[in-house]
Amino acid sequence: MASQEILGRDAGSRVSLMNDPKIRGIFFQIVVVALLAAAIYWIVGNTVENLRRANIASGFSFLRGRAGFDISDSLIAYSSDSTYGRAIIVGLLNTIVVAVVGIITASILGFLIGIGRLSRNWLVRKISTVYVEVFRNIPPLLVIFFWYFGVLSVLPPPRDSYHLPFGSFLNGRGFYFPKAIWGEGSWLILVAFVLAIAMSWFVARKARQRQMATGQTFPILWTSIGLIVGLPLLAFIFSGFPLSFDFPKQSTFNLTGGFQVKPEFLALYLALSFYTAAFIGEIVRAGIMGVNKGQSEASFALGLRPAQTLRQVVVPQAMRIVIPPLTSQYLNLTKNSSLAIAIGYPDLVATGGTVLNQTGQAIEVVVIWMVVYLGLSLVTSAFMNWFNAKMALVER
């Protein structure tokens, strides 16, 4: 570029303004801005005119109106007398719940599949490959329909529920499992749990410092597990076993008690987990294959055991490759949870759609959607960037 500028300056008097890249750039940008402004002006004008004709007041005051529709799954208190705003919050919470549990399951399944594709075991390798090739090449909506219409809706009625271990049931109305009821003094357990996590973090820090200084290792993993399991257990015993279960009971037509997971949620959760796991499996495989073979060979040459090699040499380097695409898969899962609308699980898009149909406030509802999803994307990628910066190898 520098050479061009010099050329341009030398021949400044002879080159017309039209051929000066700088002038042309500015001119082009002015044209773009003008066109964009004109388009926006036209769109805004039409919109205002259309809204006036349809008698729709713009603005977010409609959120205080009475919703008048019921929502089947709600984490917070909600009835049809609640406001539109509350309905949308219910939807948002549902989106977050299904995204979080979906991400956890998909990660576990995906890591297993990814390792399975690199396994020495021929059968495991083939099963993992078939899984990935099947789920990568069909639409997520079809997977959701498959679980919802193909599997869950043909389950028997509550009368003939399947009995599963631990007093849980599975039938056409969903999955029922015993609900834990925490008695008095159970706060102690929570305190002990938080304390245990804090202590294991502290121990891990100290151990790493000691290892850096002296080279002596310390069994961090076992200590942490001992702390995190042991302390709450002690608190549990100390406070006199403050835990009872509310088992689901079978009556003639329905199951009462326990905790019910609706088939809509189950279908969405299973489909998103199974679908995303195939992609995560491929990412994990690429990550592990991306670590140079010399790294593990050098590690063996230094006398590290295979388990140590994997944990301290291969995985940290593979994570650097894995994390960025993994982030985008997590975001994809969150965005795909909007397919809930197709089977009637009340997530953000589904409740927002109902609000939109009732009030006609298209622009406001779409703005809420965009703000929420962009916000979730930004929060997830900020967290993953922080995690990525932590995992990245410090180079000289």
Place this chain on the structure above:
Amino acid sequence: MQKHDLSYVRAELAAAEPAPAGVTGLGAWVRKNLFATPFDSALTLLGLLVVAFVIPPFINWAFISAQWTGTDRTFCSTIAQGGIQPDGWSGACWAFVNAKFSQFMFGRYPAEEHWRLILTVIMLVVLLVPMMIPRIPRKGLNAILLFGVFPIVAYILMSGGWFGLPHVETPLWGGLLVTLVLSFVGITVSLPLGIVLALGRRSKMPVVKMICVIFIEAVRGIPLVTVLFMASVMFPLFLPAGMTFDKLLRALIGVALFASAYMAEVVRGGLQAIPKGQYEGADSLGLSYWQKTGLIVLPQALKLVIPGIVNTFIGLFKDTSLVYIIGMFDLLGVVRLNFSDASWASPQTPISGLVFAGFVFWLFCFGMSRYSIYMERRLDTGHKR
């Protein structure tokens, strides 16, 4: 060399010993690949268990017990459900797929006009196959025919209204037809648009760059469902009263814009991977921006990101199924719609329809991914760094 004539020295080489019995043959392969360690053996047994639980029941369901022909739901229901099958029967209801096949393919497009769609598909295949085989010459002409002439001819043929062809409204279109129309247009629009957006994002003009970044990041941050909602609910608000767009066209715009944002990021990845020397070399030859981009940078960049481009295509193809949510019936939508057909309602109907639709989607997507692997190998000039 001294010549020895000793009878106890061998004059010829001994024949090679066969490999030890433990390292060749089927038994060794099994031992190495399935039962190398106790843990491996356990995994193998677990895998065999999975296979035994999945494969034989599936084959039984899909082929042996399946009902291939029939005229209504009784053929796919057990006696207890009011049908003809024995109680406890479980098999695929291919009779349902068979009876609804033309709907799955063409939606509610009038049956006597189906020849127009079949002709269009034949034209597509005739133009697409030579395009995809690298050895066949005249790629330029082929591309003009495929991406310039074919869409117009196909539109006239499918929509009608000219040359004495009866007009067929787009709400009547459906099934695989809509899936293919959406994907073809989405693919042909999103690639050039994505390239323009990617170039804009790397542009030195701040205004252009900002517009492109905002567009790309905003679209990538929201789900396609909301984009489609926007296209179907907000678009009419933006237009002057009385001016309306076809619903299919609105969905097309939504899908194409959505895919182009993803395409832009893929192309940007390729543009960033081109070494700076290529840009400088083009500058020093005195090429203009468009010559530099079109002749030097893009051919290399696009080649690098073929897998990413095809992945975006596959994603787009799968995403077309989402138009069901705004009330259009692509292949998956038509299948879903037919679940509520009372004359075919049986417990086996939904899963049979879904397995069929899944198989069709799978064929297209798997085909695309295999083709991309083939092209990647072919175009690999060994410059990979």
